[in-house]
Amino acid sequence: MNDIGPMQVVRAGNLREVLAALDKAGTGILLLTQPDGAFERTVTDGDLRRLLLETGSLEATLERLPKIQSVVLPEGFTRRQALDLMNQHAINHVPVLDAAGRAVAVVERREIDEQILLSTPHMGDTERDFVEEAFRTNWIAPLGPNVDAFERELADLVGIGHAAALSSGTAAIHLALRLLGVGPGDRVFCSTLTFAASANPIVYQGAEPVFIDSDDISWNMSPAALEAGLVAGQREGKLPKAVIVVNLYGQSADMDPLMALCRQYGVALVEDAAESLGARYKGRASGTFGALGIYSFNGNKIITTSGGGMLVSDDQAMIERARFLATQARDPAPHYQHSEIGFNYRMSNILAGVGRGQLRVLQQRVEARRAVFLKYRAALADIDALQWMPEPQWSYATHWLSACTITPRSGMDSAELIRRLAGELIEARPLWKPMHLQPVFAQCAYFRHGAESVSDRLFAQGLCLPSGSNMSEAQVDRIVDTIRKVVRG
Numbered sequence: 001m002n003d004i005g006p007m008q009v010v011r012a013g014n015l016r017e018v019l020a021a022l023d024k025a026g027t028g029i030l031l032l033t034q035p036d037g038a039f040e041r042t043v044t045d046g047d048l049r050r051l052l053l054e055t056g057s058l059e060a061t062l063e064r065l066p067k068i069q070s071v072v073l074p075e076g077f078t079r080r081q082a083l084d085l086m087n088q089h090a091i092n093h094v095p096v097l098d099a100a101g102r103a104v105a106v107v108e109r110r111e112i113d114e115q116i117l118l119s120t121p122h123m124g125d126t127e128r129d130f131v132e133e134a135f136r137t138n139w140i141a142p143l144g145p146n147v148d149a150f151e152r153e154l155a156d157l158v159g160i161g162h163a164a165a166l167s168s169g170t171a172a173i174h175l176a177l178r179l180l181g182v183g184p185g186d187r188v189f190c191s192t193l194t195f196a197a198s199a200n201p202i203v204y205q206g207a208e209p210v211f212i213d214s215d216d217i218s219w220n221m222s223p224a225a226l227e228a229g230l231v232a233g234q235r236e237g238k239l240p241k242a243v244i245v246v247n248l249y250g251q252s253a254d255m256d257p258l259m260a261l262c263r264q265y266g267v268a269l270v271e272d273a274a275e276s277l278g279a280r281y282k283g284r285a286s287g288t289f290g291a292l293g294i295y296s297f298n299g300n301k302i303i304t305t306s307g308g309g310m311l312v313s314d315d316q317a318m319i320e321r322a323r324f325l326a327t328q329a330r331d332p333a334p335h336y337q338h339s340e341i342g343f344n345y346r347m348s349n350i351l352a353g354v355g356r357g358q359l360r361v362l363q364q365r366v367e368a369r370r371a372v373f374l375k376y377r378a379a380l381a382d383i384d385a386l387q388w389m390p391e392p393q394w395s396y397a398t399h400w401l402s403a404c405t406i407t408p409r410s411g412m413d414s415a416e417l418i419r420r421l422a423g424e425l426i427e428a429r430p431l432w433k434p435m436h437l438q439p440v441f442a443q444c445a446y447f448r449h450g451a452e453s454v455s456d457r458l459f460a461q462g463l464c465l466p467s468g469s470n471m472s473e474a475q476v477d478r479i480v481d482t483i484r485k486v487v488r489g
Contacts (some may be wrong), residue, residue: 004384006024007021009031010035011032011060011061011063015048015062022043026237028093030044032065037102039097041069041380042070047065049071070326072095078423078424079424080422080424081423083112116425116471117466118464118465119466126356126361133146133353142346142349144349146350146355147165147346148357150165154275154355159285161314161319162319163311164312165317166309166345166346167326167345169309173294179321180208180291182241185207185208187207188209189244190246190435191211193213193214194272209238210233211447213225213454213455214248214454215254215445216449218390219247219251219389219403220250221246222454223258224450225449226243227261228475229447230261232246235263236401245258246275247279247287248275249275250278251276251286251398255281256282264336268290271288271289273293274295277301277362278398279395281394294311295312297389302366303356303361305354306351308352308355320420326343328342328343329342329343330342368469370397370472372402372469372471375476376388383483385412389403390406401429403462404463410487417487420486426466426478426479427468432459434453437459465479
């Protein structure tokens with residue numbers, strides 16, 4: 001907002017003086033003020049041209065300007081309110097008045113119309129090189145050199161034997177369950193605090209989802225809740241065929257106790273690392289602990305191929321089988337022959353080129369997102385109502401999304417904070433709504449961490465803040481200032 005001193009004029013001023021003031025202000029409008037300081041109306045260059053044509057003299061005063069009701073804003077307005085008002089009246093400047101009707105500022109469209117989104121793609125130049133190579137060599141259709149190279153390069157980066165590039169992370173989970181023989185009548189345990197894509201493939205296979213609570217240590221699957229579920233399953237004579245452990249918001253679950261439980265009960269573990277590529281657990285890459293692991297390259301992920309995913313494993317036979325199933329299960333015959341049902345799940349050579357370029361800057365993207373989270377935490381450390389997603393000693397989290405909770409005793413809940421941020425064109429989102437609270441899974445069993453459901457509390461109190469690796473310092477500062485004003489105010 002501008003200093004309004006040079007913009008204020010009175011009716012006694014002549015056109016020569018007022019035109020000079022308009023030129024000095026450089027905003028395209030002036031503020032006509034009454035002798036007692038009260039705001040009367042805005043004055044534009046068009047108003048002055050019409051007055052000059054009417055009077056024919058630069059010495060004419062503003063006394064002949066008609067009285068009009070100008071569009072104004074009260075103090076305490078939001079960016080959204082200001083933009084809506086500007087759009088409604090097709091204007092780019094609005095005076096701001098205090099309670100006494102005096103102008104205290106002028107808000108300009110160009111200063112407030114920037115929206116800060118939650119997590120936007122961050123592209124570079126290397127991606128273009130690989131994509132252009134695909135065009136030059138006419139490798140446009142699915143499969144090709146970029147796909148093969150992307151698989152090798154990602155497997156090498158995370159330290160696992162084999163990888164299959166697929167059309168989505170969801171496809172990777174679906175194939176993982178198919179490879180593990182999950183089918184009708186089976187049960188699959190799954191983290192409840194996650195996106196629906198983690199659980200939907202269980203139903204694709206005709207199996208029954210059973211949901212497992214989070215713990216407070218990592219916000220990921222609770223070993224205590226998993227043990228309770230396994231004990232109950234053994235007692236009923238129906239242990240799960242697999243356990244899907246989801247690594248939320250760029251942080252690994254506590255894998256050692258979860259893996260120990262799965263080994264004890266003879267259950268396969270699938271690691272859903274869709275949100276945690278680049279994270280580590282005790283120095284080892286997230287996504288490499290289970291029988292199978294999956295990554296996502298959706299548009300909002302830490303690196304992206306626009307849409308895509310990867311299935312990884314040290315079991316070469318399973319990954320080869322996954323590639324077969326993902327390519328419509330076409331038999332090795334000179335004609336189109338299919339002995340079983342397959343899927344159209346392979347990644348295109350063009351998108352794999354994007355992924356190869358993105359993979360080269362993964363660590364930079366991780367460092368940038370961690371820096372955003374650490375700045376939020378440091379800058380807002382004095383606001384006790386905010387509690388940040390913990391990072392245990394064994395974790396190196398990417399903070400793909402900067403997540404926190406706001407305690408009810410602050411007088412504001414997460415929904416209200418999200419709404420207030422939206423008013424300032426800052427996109428924040430709730431934490432994932434737990435799967436056991438979703439209408440589509442209402443009939444499914446659920447095992448809590450203890451007497452309290454941790455995931456219910458996190459959902460009720462939690463939110464994610466903008467976290468993009470391409471955010472500027474000024475944008476982070478704006479978010480911090482807004483949160484401070486909203487929560488403290």
